[in-house]
Amino acid sequence: MALVPSYIKQLTAYKAGKSVDQARRELGLESFVKMASNENPLGPSPKAIDAMNSVMKNMHYYPEASGYHLRDALAKKYNVMIDNVILGAGSEGVMSTIMRTFLLTDDELISAKNSFIGFKVLANASGRKAHWLPMKNYRYDLKAIGEKITDYTKIIYLANPDNPMGTYITRSEFDEFYTHVPERCLIILDEAYYEFAKDKPDYPDSMTYRYDNVITLRTFSKAYGLAGARIGYGLAHKNLIENLIKVKVPFEPSLPAQAAGLGALMDQSHLENTLKVTQDGISFLEKNLSMMNIKTVPSATNFITTLWDSEEGAKLITEKLFRQGYIVRQLNAFGWPDAIRISVGTMEQNRGIIKKLKEILKEN
Ligand SMILES: Cc1ncc(COP(=O)(O)O)c(C=O)c1O
The missing domain is CATH 3.90.1150.10 (Aspartate Aminotransferase, domain 1)
Known part of the structure; x- marks a missing residue:
């Protein structure tokens, strides 16, 4: 056609x-x-289920477009401002918003060849040129990615830990890599499996050091058992979040998804x-x-x-x-x-x- x-x-x-x-x-x-x-x-946590049940009677209303309560809870959890938090229908929802917000016609993307397919689908659907670099020993080859950066590079996607290999980029590897990334380049740090990796001593929890050109993506789909609810979030500099919010599908995530996220956060x-x-x-x-x-x-x-x-x-x-x-x-x-x-x-x-x-x- x-x-x-x-x-x-x-x-x-x-x-x-x-x-x-x-x-x-x-x-x-x-x-x-x-x-x-x-x-x-x-x-899912029983508290997440109760929270979803409690909003069912309000399903004829749109959810609050700003996602205030869950964003506020996440901001408190990570000790940031609400303006640093965006919600999405899964972290892939946020990823999709990112792809629609920042890319100019000639912009290019870089990531690993055999990492998370969700990003690959979005990158290819964007119609922009993407460079897919082979992994080394089942891990991201950050040296090769760093060397591939040009004036056209706009987005670098890193899943840390990676799916489907389960390996992770260490703090010192990320720090070294970061010195090769220009400020005009956005790094998407996809931390869908953060909760499982966070206690490894050399795992770089990106919330302990914030860079203006890094957006961290996390999700309720894995450790919180809410994959079916479709609820995830991004954490970044408020200028990035402010612009992402302009492009985001207005009422995403749904009312029960937002409630589920809040319930899950209360169940340590x-x-x-x-x-x-x-x-x-x-x-x-x-x-x-x-x-x-x-x-x-x-x-x-x-x-x-x-x-x-x-x-x-x-x-x-x-x-x-x-x-x-x-x-x-x-x-x-x-x-x-x-x-x-x-x-x-x-x-x-x-x-x-x-x-x-x-x-x-x-x-x-
Ligand atoms: C690396 C990675 N990122 C993102 C996702 C998608 O997460 P969500 O359900 O929050 O969209 C997955 C799910 O498998 C994943 O493995």
Whole structure:
């Protein structure tokens, strides 16, 4: 169709991991364990659920466009001003607003080739030139990214920790890299997995030092168990936020999403439980996968990426697990076809998947 721009025609739509409902339809199995999309196996906080229920009777009203209460709560949490906070329908919602706010026609983008697909989709949909640089040892190659910066570079996207590899950029690496970035270049620091990584001593929590050309993105989708509500936020200099707010879809995020975020922030014990379940799960999975001689990439997140000998091998394991009721994600869409990402589950789910993997490997 002539009315569709060629850069949109060339796009491939984002293909999410299989949902449980989809899996049921495909296989007719009653129960599935979903360990494919890095969701919280404990579910949302009861306080978030109560908060959502409490606004249901007001669903005929638009939410307050400024998102005042949740922005105020986040500002207090991070010791910044409300003017430093923007909300979005997930952190991807904020990412989308960023892409619509700052890019001039000739501006270019730089990121890693095989990192988070969500950014890649937005970058390609923007029609701007993007440079996708290979990762090194499953990590961002900041040296290569720094060397690629030109007068045209406007946005650099870094997921820290990264999805789908689970690795992170250290504080000293980021500090060194930052010296190569001109002020007119915006760095998007996507910290969707921040809560899982924050206690690593060399993890650079970007809120402890603020740069005017860095926007931090965080989300309620992972550690707070609210992926379905679509609620995330950005933290940055007020001049950036002020302009982002001009471009943002006015009533995003929805009324229940904002309420859920506020409820979740009030439930510290749910967050702590989640972090404990995740840490125990990572240790358990790492230990057992290693005993089975399955290679893994060290993870600072709520998932573990496993490495197999071939694309075919990874496909077969993914399919066999699926037929046994476990949904995991082969990473071909991310450019790692011989890798499978396994999200941490409850301890029962972690034990279950290891048991199935052992059986499958015995068969092969
Ligand atoms: C690195 C990264 N950024 C952003 C997101 C999306 O988060 P949200 O649900 O807040 O849009 C994800 C989700 O998988 C992710 O892995």
